[in-house]
Amino acid sequence: MLIILLCPLLAASLIALFGRLRGRMAAALSVLSAGVQMVLTLRLLFGGWDGAPFHETVRWLTLGNLTIDMGFYFNQMSALLLTVVTVVGFLIHVFSIGYSDHDEARGRFFGGLSLFMFSMTGIVISENLFMLFVFWELVGFCSYMLIGHYLTDVASAAARKAFVVNRVGDFGFLLGIIWCFWQFGTVSLADLPAAMVAAPMTAASLTFVGLLLFCGVVGKSAQMPLHVWLPDAMAGPTPVSALIHAATMVAAGVYLLGRLSFIFNPATLQVILVVGLCTALYSAICAFGQNDIKKILAYSTLSQLGFMVAAFALVGGMEGAGTSQFHLTTHAFFKALLFLGAGSVIHACHHEQDIYNMGGLWKKMPFTFGTFLVATLAIAGVPFLSGYFSKDAILLLAWHNSHAAFYILAFASLMTAAYMGRIIFVAFMGSARSEHVEKARESRFDMVAALLLLAVGAALAGYTGLYPAVLGEYLHANVPHPEGAEHTMMLVLSAALSLGGLLISFLLYYRPGRKLDTLERTAPGLFCLIRSKLFFDEVYRYYVNKVQQRFAAFVAFLELVIIQGAIVRGSGGVSGLVGIAMRRAHTGSLNSYLYWFAAGVLIFWLYSSGVL
Amino acid sequence: MAPVALNHYLIVAVLLFAIGFFGVLLRRNVIVMFMCLELMLNAVNIALVAFSRFNATAGHPMMDGNVFVFFVITVAAAEVATGLAIIVALYRRRGTVMADDLSSLKK
Amino acid sequence: MPEVLFYLFAAMTLVPALLMVASRNTVNCAMLMIVSFVGTASLFALLQAFLLTVLQIMVYAGAIVVLFLFIIMLLDVGRVRAVRGGAGKLVCALVFFVALAACPVLAILSSRGGAAPVGEAVPAASSAANFGMLLFTKYQLPFELTGFLLLAAMVGVIYISRRAPAAEPSEAPEAVEK
Numbered sequence: 001m002l003i004i005l006l007c008p009l010l011a012a013s014l015i016a017l018f019g020r021l022r023g024r025m026a027a028a029l030s031v032l033s034a035g036v037q038m039v040l041t042l043r044l045l046f047g048g049w050d051g052a053p054f055h056e057t058v059r060w061l062t063l064g065n066l067t068i069d070m071g072f073y074f075n076q077m078s079a080l081l082l083t084v085v086t087v088v089g090f091l092i093h094v095f096s097i098g099y100s101d102h103d104e105a106r107g108r109f110f111g112g113l114s115l116f117m118f119s120m121t122g123i124v125i126s127e128n129l130f131m132l133f134v135f136w137e138l139v140g141f142c143s144y145m146l147i148g149h150y151l152t153d154v155a156s157a158a159a160r161k162a163f164v165v166n167r168v169g170d171f172g173f174l175l176g177i178i179w180c181f182w183q184f185g186t187v188s189l190a191d192l193p194a195a196m197v198a199a200p201m202t203a204a205s206l207t208f209v210g211l212l213l214f215c216g217v218v219g220k221s222a223q224m225p226l227h228v229w230l231p232d233a234m235a236g237p238t239p240v241s242a243l244i245h246a247a248t249m250v251a252a253g254v255y256l257l258g259r260l261s262f263i264f265n266p267a268t269l270q271v272i273l274v275v276g277l278c279t280a281l282y283s284a285i286c287a288f289g290q291n292d293i294k295k296i297l298a299y300s301t302l303s304q305l306g307f308m309v310a311a312f313a314l315v316g317g318m319e320g321a322g323t324s325q326f327h328l329t330t331h332a333f334f335k336a337l338l339f340l341g342a343g344s345v346i347h348a349c350h351h352e353q354d355i356y357n358m359g360g361l362w363k364k365m366p367f368t369f370g371t372f373l374v375a376t377l378a379i380a381g382v383p384f385l386s387g388y389f390s391k392d393a394i395l396l397l398a399w400h401n402s403h404a405a406f407y408i409l410a411f412a413s414l415m416t417a418a419y420m421g422r423i424i425f426v427a428f429m430g431s432a433r434s435e436h437v438e439k440a441r442e443s444r445f446d447m448v449a450a451l452l453l454l455a456v457g458a459a460l461a462g463y464t465g466l467y468p469a470v471l472g473e474y475l476h477a478n479v480p481h482p483e484g485a486e487h488t489m490m491l492v493l494s495a496a497l498s499l500g501g502l503l504i505s506f507l508l509y510y511r512p513g514r515k516l517d518t519l520e521r522t523a524p525g526l527f528c529l530i531r532s533k534l535f536f537d538e539v540y541r542y543y544v545n546k547v548q549q550r551f552a553a554f555v556a557f558l559e560l561v562i563i564q565g566a567i568v569r570g571s572g573g574v575s576g577l578v579g580i581a582m583r584r585a586h587t588g589s590l591n592s593y594l595y596w597f598a599a600g601v602l603i604f605w606l607y608s609s610g611v612l
Numbered sequence: 613m614a615p616v617a618l619n620h621y622l623i624v625a626v627l628l629f630a631i632g633f634f635g636v637l638l639r640r641n642v643i644v645m646f647m648c649l650e651l652m653l654n655a656v657n658i659a660l661v662a663f664s665r666f667n668a669t670a671g672h673p674m675m676d677g678n679v680f681v682f683f684v685i686t687v688a689a690a691e692v693a694t695g696l697a698i699i700v701a702l703y704r705r706r707g708t709v710m711a712d713d714l715s716s717l718k719k
Numbered sequence: 720m721p722e723v724l725f726y727l728f729a730a731m732t733l734v735p736a737l738l739m740v741a742s743r744n745t746v747n748c749a750m751l752m753i754v755s756f757v758g759t760a761s762l763f764a765l766l767q768a769f770l771l772t773v774l775q776i777m778v779y780a781g782a783i784v785v786l787f788l789f790i791i792m793l794l795d796v797g798r799v800r801a802v803r804g805g806a807g808k809l810v811c812a813l814v815f816f817v818a819l820a821a822c823p824v825l826a827i828l829s830s831r832g833g834a835a836p837v838g839e840a841v842p843a844a845s846s847a848a849n850f851g852m853l854l855f856t857k858y859q860l861p862f863e864l865t866g867f868l869l870l871a872a873m874v875g876v877i878y879i880s881r882r883a884p885a886a887e888p889s890e891a892p893e894a895v896e897k
Contacts, residue, residue, distance in 0.1 A: 589711075589712070590645075590711045591637065591711065591712075594633075594636055594637050595637065595811070595815065598633060598637070598815050598818075598819060599815075601819070602815075602818050602819065602822060605822045605823060605826065606822060608826075609822065609825065609826040609829070614722070615721075615722065616721060616722050616725045616765075619827055619828065620725065620729075621762070621766070622823075622827045623824055623827060624729045624732065624733065624762070626820060626823040626824055626827070627733055627820055628732060628733060628736055629819070629823075630816050630819040630820035631733065631736045631737055631740060631816075632736065633815070633816065633819055634740055634812060634813075634815070634816040634819075635736075635739065635740035637812040637815060637816075638740060638808075638809070638812050639740070641745060643745065643787065643790060643791060643794070644739075644745060644748050646787075647739065647748055647749065647752050647787060648739070648740065650752070650779070650783065651736050651739070651752070651755065654732075654755070654756065654759050654779070657759065657763075657771075657775075658732075658759060658762055658763075661762075661763055661766050661768050661771060662766060664766075664768070665766040665767060665768065675849050675850050675853045676853065676857075678768050678770070678771055678850055678853075679850065679853050679854055679857075679858050681768070681771055682770075682771065682774065682850075682854065683858075683861055683865060685771075685774055685775065685778050685779065686778075686865050686868075686869070687865070687868065688778075688779070688783070689778055689782060689783060689869075690868055690869055690871075690872035691872075692783050692786060692787075693786065693872055693873075693876050694872050694875055694876055694879070696786060696787070696790045697875070697876040697879040697880040698879055699790065699794070700790060700793065700794065700879075700880050701879050701880060703794045704882075709794055
C-alpha cells in the first residue's frame with residue numbers, strides 16, 4: 001500500500017533533482033512509476049483481497065487535544081477509484097511520451113505528472129479529513145503547475161484562476177472540517193460514523209456542515225458557481241487535461257461525496273441535487289457555443305460531473321455513492337479517451353484546435369477516429385457500451401426519486417449526444433478545411449496503443465461482471481439495476497436519447513466544407529447567448545477588479561500606515577527618541593554629571609522617606 | 613535651650629553635606645571641587661560618630677562608628693593623594709585645571 | 720553649657736564651609752577648610768570621640784590640607800573666575816542645594832528616637848583603649864587591608880605623577896604615610 005503511494009513521489013523527486021534536463025529519462029521514470037502503481041493495484045485486487053476495509057494509522061501531529069494521524073482507509077470505494085486512477089493514469093503516461101516529443105520542458109512535465117499521481121493516490125487512500133485536505137491542496141498545486149506548463153500568459157492566467165477558484169471552495173471545505181472536528185472530536189473517516197451517533201448535531205447545523213464540506217466539492221469538481229476554471233484549464237497540455245481535468249482530479253470531489261456519504265442529511269442533499277442539475281444543464285448548453293475542441297470536451301466534463309453529483313444527491317448514502325462512483329469509472333475511461341483522441345488530433349494537425357478548421361480526419365487518422373467514435377457513443381449512452389450502463393443507472397435512480405430531476409437529466413443526455421455528435425460530424429467527417437489538417441497523419445504507435453486500450457475500457461467498463469470480484473460485488477450491491485419492464489423501458493429510452501441526439505447533430509451540423517457553425521449562421525443571437533456562458537467570467541472579473549482589488553488596496557494601505565508605520569517604525573522611532581533623550585545626559589561635562597548624580601540621590605531619599 | 617540630641621548633629625551633618633555638594637556643583641576649579649568633596653566626607657564622619665555616641669551606654673560603649681570613621685579618614689587620605697596626583701598629571705597634559713575645559717568626553 | 724558649645728562648634732564648621740564655596744582665592748579656600756576641619760574635630764570632642772578628634776586634626780587638617788596647598792601652589796592657577804557663570808546656573812544649584820538639604824532634614828525630623836538627649840558620659844580613659852581593642856579584634860581585617868590600600872595609593876601616586884620617561888625624574892609629592 002505504501003509503495004503504491006510513494007512510488008510516484010519518488011519518481012517526481014528524482015526528476016526534480018536530476019531529470020529536469022533529460023526529457024527522455026524523466027519520461028521513462030514517470031511511466032515506470034505509473035506502471036508499478038498499476039501493477040501493484042491490480043495485484044491487490046485480483047490477488048485475494050476480500051474487500052474488508054483496511055485501516056492503518058500513524059500519529060503525525062499532536063497539538064493539545066488535537067491529534068492528526070496519517071493513515072490509510074481502504075475500502076471498496078477507494079479500491080475502485082484507485083484502479084481508475086492507476087490504470088487510466090498509466091495509459092495517459094504512455095500517451096504523453098509521444099505527445100511531449102516536441103516539448104522542451106519534458107522533464108518538468110513528467111515530474112508534474114508523477115507528483116500528481118502521488119497526490120491523487122493520497123486523496124484516494126486518506127484515512128482522515130485533514131490528511132485528505134493536505135493531498136487535496138497538493139492536487140490543486142499540481143493542477144496549477146501543469147496548467148501553466150507552457151509558460152504563456154494565457155496559461156499562467158488560467159493556472160492562477162484554477163488555483164484561486166479552487167481555494168475559494170477549499171475555504172468552505174476547511175471550515176467544514178474544523179466544525180466537524182469540533183463537534184465530533186475526530187475527523188477520521190473510519191471513526192466518524194460512530195462519532196456522529198455518539199454526539200449528534202441539530203438538523204440545521206448538520207445541514208450546514210454538509211454544505212461546507214460540499215464547498216470543497218464545488219471547487220474541485222467545478223460545480224456552479226465555481227465552474228469557471230475548468231474551461232480555461234484547457235490551456236494546459238492535452239494529457240494533463242485528460243488526466244487531471246477529466247478522469248481523476250475533478251472526480252475527487254465526487255469521491256469525497258461518496259466517502260462522506262453518512263454526513264449528508266436530506267436538506268443538504270436537496271441543495272446538492274439542485275447544484276448538480278444546474279451544472280449539468282448549463283454546461284450542456286454552453287458546449288454548443290464553443291468551437292475549440294478541448295473547450296467542448298471541458299464543458300462536457302462539467303456536464304458529466306453535474307450528472308455524478310446529482311446522482312449522488314438523489315438518494316445519498318451508499319446507493320447514491322455507488323451510482324456516482326460507477327459513472328465516475330466509466331466517465332474516466334471514455335473522457336480520457338476523448339481527450340487523448342483530441343490530443344492525437346491536435347498533435348497531428350500541428351496544434352490546431354478549432355474544429356471548424358478540421359475535417360475529413362476519418363480517412364487520415366483511422367485509429368484515432370475509431371476510438372473517438374467509440375468514446376462518443378459511450379458518452380452518448382448508446383446501449384451496450386459502458387456509458388449506457390452508468391447513465392442508465394442514474395436515470396433509473398432519478399425516475400425512482402425525483403421526476404423533475406429525471407426530465408432534466410434526460411434532456412441533458414440528449415444534449416450530450418448532440419454536442420458530441422457535432423464534434424464527430426464537423427471535425428472528423430467531411431473534408432479538410434485548412435492546410436495543416438490536409439497534412440495530418442495518424443499518430444505514433446505508443447499514442448495509438450494507449451487510445452486502443454482505453455477504447456477497450458470505454459466499451460467494456462459497464463459490465464460489472466468483468467470486474468474483479470471485490471469491486472464487482474460492491475458495484476452490484478450499490479448500483480440500481482432495472483428489472484423486467486423497467487429494463488425494456490430504459491433500453492428504449494437510452495437508445496432514443498442517444499441516437500436521437502446524434503441524429504439531431506447530423507442534421508444540424510453535417511455541412512462538409514462550411515466553415516461557420518450552423519447555429520451561428522442561423523440563429524446568431526442565440527449562439528451569442530450560448531457562447532457568452534451567461535457572463536459568469538465577466539461578473540467574476542468585475543467583482544475581482546472593482547470590489548476585491550479595491551478592498552485589498554484599502555487593507556494594504558491600512559497595513560502600510562498602521563502596522564508598518566505606527567507599530568514597526570513607531571516602536572523603532574520611540575526607541576530612537578528615547579535614545580536621543582538619553583544621549584543628552586552624556587555631555588562630557590562634569591558639571592551636568594553632578595546634577596544628575598544629585599537628582600538621583602534626591603529621588604532615592606524621597607522614595608525612602610515615603611514621600612515619593 | 614533644649615539639650616543637644618542626635619537630631620542636632622545629624623542636621624549639622626546634612627547641612628555640611630549639602631554645602632559641600634553645592635560647592636562641587638558651582639566651582640570651576642577642580643582642586644576646589646575636590647576640597648568640597650572632602651567637606652562631604654567630613655559630614656558623613658560627623659554623622660557616624662554621632663550615631664556611635666548616641667547608641668552607647670555606660671556598660672557598652674559602642675565604638676563601631678568610631679572605627680568606621682577611622683577607616684574613612686584613612687581612605688580619604690589615600691584618595692586625596694591619588695586624586696591630586698591625577699590632577700597634576702591632567703594639568704601637565706592639558707595645561708588647565710578648569711573643569712569646563714576638561715571636556716574631551718563631550719561629543 | 721554643652722549646648723552653647725555645640726552651636727559654636729557647629730557654626731565653626733558650617734560657616735567656613737559656606738565661605739569656602741564662595742571664595743575666589745584658592746588659598747583662602749584651603750585656609751577656611753582648615754577652620755572647618757577644626758570645627759569638626761571639636762564636634763568629635765563633644766561627642767567624646769577623643770581619639771578621632773586628634774586623628775582628624777592630624778590627618779585632615781594636618782596632612783590633607785597641606786597636600787592641597789602644595790598642589791595649589793604647584794599648579795599656579797592665576798586669576799580666573801571662580802564660580803560658574805550665569806544666574807541660571809546659580810539658581811539651579813541653589814534649588815538643588817535646598818532640596819538636598821531639606822529632604823534629609825525632613826526625614827530626620829520625622830523619625831523617632833532622635834530627640835532623646837545624650838546618655839551618660841562614657842568614661843574617657845577607656846575610650847582609646849576600647850577603640851584599640853575593637854580595631855585590633857573585630858576590625859583586624861579591614862585594618863590590614865587599609866594598609867594595603869595605602870601602599871597601593873602610594874605606588875599609584877608615584878607612577879601617575881611621573882614625568883615622561885625621557886625627562887628628569889619628578890619631585891612628585893608623595894603621600895604622607897599614615
